Amino acid sequence: MSERAYERHRCHFDTLDDEGHGLEWLPMAGDGRINGPIGAEPEVAWLSSDVFFDGLLDRFFEAVEGTPRLRWLQSAASGVDLEPYGRLLDRGVRLCNAHPTAIPIAEYVLRSVLDIFQDAGRWRAAQAEGRWEHHDFKEVWRTRWMVIGMGAIGTETARRARAFEAHVTGVRRYPTGDEPVDALISPAEVTVALPAADVVVLAAPATPETENLVGEGFLATMKPGAVLVNVARGKLVDDDALLRHLDRGHLSAAILDVFNTEPLDPDHPYWTHPRVVLTPHSSGGGTGRWDRGAELFCENLRRLLAGEPLLNEVTATQLPATDLPFTLGQHPR
Structure with a gap:
């Protein structure tokens, strides 16, 4: 973990120390140096959220990949599309991911859709010009949503949309039976249900199967005036096709x-397109993700020490097979 994360969450680590596990903490400095006794090598590592944003990612992986004794890595991100993960798994290092950003991403989705439905820009413009001006707007109530990908992000998004009394259809390849949706379909059934959806949320991982999922055929099948939201990966969308449908006014907005x-x-045309709401891969920026x-790291560390199953453990079969969309220096969720 970084020095910043160690100081920020010191209370959690003090609790672990009070439990008598005999742990020695080795936080990483900004220059990549491991703080601790000379020659000390970590057996476990936490890829804390701040590492992705503080320019420490390259140094972090250089440190952990150069540590022969490492046996477990806990990531603070849900994405497992960083190349070093595969190399560590090949070495026998256990890997766990996390979903601390699912809540803020789901809140981002609802906030963004509400902004579009309510045409909130008109209120802001009227306020700036001192105009007392009413306008009607679309309600989320009884709208139909399709959430493609019912992992942590899709699940939290579905819960919030249903709280507004929207009808939610979830798309999942391997159902678990406890998805918080009104209907659950397979990827093969998407084109049948798509024309009824007022909002389509992309929350699926980037895989060879989902690359350019939202292409000409998908977009042409969408309901006129629908809203597309992508909080998954850019690789799911054919940008040229999306721009054509936005230019024609077939979709009301792309978030x-x-x-x-x-x-x-x-x-890029997205910056100035009147039907595009653009944010810089920031939907997961809720401050609650830190804690x-x-x-999760502390809970999994307890489990590791007790020989119990780890939460969110990732296997090699879950890693993307080809065309990894992220390299060191970028920050997946």
């Missing part, structure tokens, strides 16, 4: 937090 190239090129990540 995009992820892109094929990040940072997005300064001259949720630390709590």
Whole structure:
């Protein structure tokens, strides 16, 4: 973990110390140096959220991949599309991911859709100009949502949309039976249900099967005036096809937090398109994610020490097979 994470969550680590586990903490400094006795090598590592944003990712992986004694890595992100993960699994290092950003991403989705439905920009413009101006707006009530990908993010999004009394259809390849949706379909059934959806939320991982999922055929099948939300990966969307459908007014809006190239090129049409809401891969930025990540790390560390099953353990079969969309220096959720 980083020095910053160690200091921020010191109370959690003090609790572990009070439990008598005999742990020695080795936080990583900003220059990649491990703080601790000379020659000390960590057996476990926590890839804390701040590492993704503080320019420490390369140094972090250099440190853990150069540690022969490492036996477990806890990531604070849900994505497992960083190349070093596969190398560590090949070495026999256990890997766990986390979903601390599912809550803020779901809140982002609801907030963004409400902004579109309520045409909130008109109120802001009227306020700026001192105009007392009413306008009607679309309610979430009784709208139909399709959430593609019912992992942690899709699940939290579905719960919140249903709280507004929307009808939610979830799309999942392997159902668990406890999805908080009104209907659950397989990927093969998407095109049948798609024309009824007022809102389509992409929350599926980037895989060879989902690359360019939202292409010409998908978009043409969508309901006229529908809203597309992508909080998954940019690779799921054919940008040229989406721009064509936005230009024609077939969709009322595209809410995009992820892109094929990040940072997005300064001259990309998305920046100025009137039907695009663009954010810089920031939908997971809720501050509660820090504590949720630390709590999971500590719980899994207890489990590791007790020889119990770990939460969110990742196997090699869950890693993307080809075309990894992220390299070191970028920050997946």
